[in-house]
Amino acid sequence: MIQHEWPLYEVFVRAKRGLNHVHVGSLRAADHEMALHHARDLYTRRNEGVSIWVVRSDDVVASGPDDKDAFFAPSGDKVYRHPTHYSIPDSVPHI
Amino acid sequence: MEGVMSEQTFTATIEKDQRIEPRDWMPDGYRKTMIRQIAQHAHSEIIGMQPEGAWITRAPSLRRKAILLAKVQDEAGHGLYLYSAAETLGADRGDLTRRLIEGRQKYSSIFNYPTLSFADVGVIGWLVDGAAICNQVPLCRSSYGPYARAMIRICKEESFHQRQGYELLMTMMRGTEAQREMVQDAVNRWWWPSLMMFGPPDAESPNTAQSMAWKIKRHTNDELRQRFVDMSVPQAEALGVTLPDPDLRWNDDRGHHDFGAIDWSELKRVISGDGPMNTERIANRRRADEEGAWVREAAAAHAGKRAAT
Numbered sequence: 001m002i003q004h005e006w007p008l009y010e011v012f013v014r015a016k017r018g019l020n021h022v023h024v025g026s027l028r029a030a031d032h033e034m035a036l037h038h039a040r041d042l043y044t045r046r047n048e049g050v051s052i053w054v055v056r057s058d059d060v061v062a063s064g065p066d067d068k069d070a071f072f073a074p075s076g077d078k079v080y081r082h083p084t085h086y087s088i089p090d091s092v093p094h095i
Numbered sequence: 096m097e098g099v100m101s102e103q104t105f106t107a108t109i110e111k112d113q114r115i116e117p118r119d120w121m122p123d124g125y126r127k128t129m130i131r132q133i134a135q136h137a138h139s140e141i142i143g144m145q146p147e148g149a150w151i152t153r154a155p156s157l158r159r160k161a162i163l164l165a166k167v168q169d170e171a172g173h174g175l176y177l178y179s180a181a182e183t184l185g186a187d188r189g190d191l192t193r194r195l196i197e198g199r200q201k202y203s204s205i206f207n208y209p210t211l212s213f214a215d216v217g218v219i220g221w222l223v224d225g226a227a228i229c230n231q232v233p234l235c236r237s238s239y240g241p242y243a244r245a246m247i248r249i250c251k252e253e254s255f256h257q258r259q260g261y262e263l264l265m266t267m268m269r270g271t272e273a274q275r276e277m278v279q280d281a282v283n284r285w286w287w288p289s290l291m292m293f294g295p296p297d298a299e300s301p302n303t304a305q306s307m308a309w310k311i312k313r314h315t316n317d318e319l320r321q322r323f324v325d326m327s328v329p330q331a332e333a334l335g336v337t338l339p340d341p342d343l344r345w346n347d348d349r350g351h352h353d354f355g356a357i358d359w360s361e362l363k364r365v366i367s368g369d370g371p372m373n374t375e376r377i378a379n380r381r382r383a384d385e386e387g388a389w390v391r392e393a394a395a396a397h398a399g400k401r402a403a404t
Contacts, residue, residue: 026179027179031397034394042172042175045172
């Protein structure tokens with residue numbers, strides 16, 4: 001028998017207005033529409049969301065854990081990007 | 096050299112109590128053990144729909160039907176969260192289902208017992224889900240990130256399962272003498288299998304040491320079993336039922352309840368396939384898979400056709 005495995009989708013849920021969509025897990029569905037319905041049934045059974053995104057897992061482009069150091073190195077040595085890099089006397093207010 | 100570095104990173108991550116994430120390097124043994132642990136848990140949730148599902152049409156009121164329906168739907172949801180976690184390790188959920196149906200992967204032995212009366216629905220919520228919560232709360236700190244996150248969702252929902260069961264039993268205990276007898280009978284049948292849910296005694300659990308080192312198991316089987324017994328005794332008293340163990344009593348020196356010897360030959364028998372319901376549970380799962388095949392194929396064909404136009 002031929003096994004028709006549906007593609008994998010990643011699910012993102014916005015818990016309430018004003019918050020970002022957050023990744024909550026994945027599911028299998030035949031198409032986008034079914035993925036949305038399944039995501040609603042699976043991840044928002046108790047009012048966990050007001051908005052859902054689904055995206056095919058094989059469309060996600062991700063950085064690898066192995067290139068962690070080199071990939072994120074450009075921000076590693078730029079301490080001057082942080083406010084604490086600058087010393088201001090305590091006597092100066094509101095800064 | 097790279098392999099050595101990867102192994103050091105893995106070990107250091109676990110020592111710092113941080114999580115391993117899907118694309119991190121991990122030892123083959125860790126990956127295999129995690130897939131087995133998560134799949135067995137997922138299968139248990141899916142097979143676990145059957146004992147209570149059998150009572151949905153016979154629940155005594157619309158309220159109880161709605162509760163039971165929501166609970167069984169949660170079990171399906173838990174199974175799906177867990178298959179999702181297993182897939183992050185490279186497993187394929189279709190393949191996992193086939194392994195379940197072919198008897199190559201296991202599920203919790205507790206679901207191989209029959210549900211003879213509606214009181215069983217309450218006792219499953221109270222004792223079986225109570226034991227599951229004992230097992231699962233520490234797994235919210237599993238070193239494998241996707242599993243830990245799935246467990247957090249599951250534990251939140253299990254609390255509803257346990258409370259609806261206990262409330263159902265309280266209602267029956269306030270009813271007729273016959274209803275109270277049904278509750279006591281269900282407790283008598285489920286108590287010992289619930290204790291077996293924690294697995295063999297520590298002395299006969301050879302994988303425990305490795306699993307504790309990897310932080311995919313946080314307490315030993317006997318520790319969790321003791322915790323469950325200590326939790327259940329006052330709950331049984333409040334309910335007005337007797338736990339079927341003449342050796343059960345408080346031990347002041349240990350600060351825990353002592354309890355009688357567990358019949359481990361029964362657990363072995365049920366795990367190896369000879370429980371009262373093993374054959375039926377798997378036959379039902381196989382039938383659902385086979386009878387649903389045309390729906391999955393039709394949906395895939397429909398999606399393919401729409402994508403082409």
